[in-house]
Amino acid sequence: MIVPETMRAMDPEAPGGPEVLVAVERPVPAPGPDEVLIQVAAAGVNRPEVMQRTGMYPPPPGASSILGMELSGTIVAVGEDVPREMIGQPVCALVAGGAYAEYAVAPSGQCLPVPPALTMIEAAAMPETLFTVWTNLFERAYAGEGESVLVHGGTSGIGTMAIALGKLFGLRVFVTCGSDAKCDAARAIGADHAINYKSEDFVERVKAITGGKGVNIVLDMVGGDYVPRNLKCLAEDGRHVSIAVQGGAQATIPLFDIMRRRLTLTGSTLRPRNNEFKALVADELHRTVWPHVVEGRLKPVIDSTFPFADAAGAHRRMESGDHVGKIVLVTGEL
Structure with a gap:
């Protein structure tokens, strides 16, 4: 597929309430060595993202300022040292930032395959x-x-x-x-x-x-x-x-x-850990936990979904404390 040059993303210029979550145009990121570019289908919503939005939890050095730490989608491009066979694969991934967008870059070692037993919404709610x-x-x-x-x-x-x-x-x-x-x-x-x-x-x-x-x-x-x-x-x-x-x-x-x-x-805190550590965890999860996911024995509890344009609504739901399980932003085709 042809990857566009720009995309919609939630990248607030200043901290604030949920109302600062308004879609803006940003360049589509390019995957570097050992990275993949994912066309995002859905992104999980997490409390650290609420804290980041309010200015209380800045992203770690080198991470995207775009909100979002987990996503699901399809790999559309790969960087150096990543097999081209990964293009077209449905995956979910843990990222240090950038998931609230139409495209996101993820380290290839932090991607897990999405089996038929999982929907893209469920997959987006898994990694974090x-x-x-x-x-x-x-x-x-x-x-x-x-x-x-x-x-x-x-x-x-x-x-x-x-x-x-x-x-x-x-x-x-x-x-x-x-x-x-x-x-x-x-x-x-x-x-x-x-x-x-x-x-x-x-x-x-x-x-x-x-x-x-x-x-x-x-x-x-x-x-x-x-x-x-x-x-x-x-x-x-x-x-x-x-x-x-x-x-x-x-x-x-x-x-x-x-x-x-x-x-x-x-x-421990997970977000600041380096990619090598997270890749080791992903590998262990793939061997130990993912067989249960493939067989349909492990699924996340989904509280609610929100369209990408209503990221503010998703954050309000998180801040209300009324949710049971995960809140998910739906960004692209599922």
């Missing part, structure tokens, strides 16, 4: 949460079959992916949610236990459910004063993994208790 949950829950916290995990934000994109992966790999999944309706939704998705943190003390509920033993892992995106409470939820030799700090970047922790119960505190 899948890479994040896999690296933190299974690599940093080395979750093993039969273990238990507490996940905060059980109906978020991360939370719903953690439930799905946890069930596939034999974990007992506890989640917290902000309403009884969301708790019901989380259980319907597959959570073993869902705790309404607004009406119940999640520490006491976890202790009651586990007979006082606690869970093996906490996957936390809240931070702040949740951290010492999370530690009370952990069993001996438990692991606490921080992936966001929505409730505060500082915490006071009981060091002697950590020593006495041999607890591990770790965490």
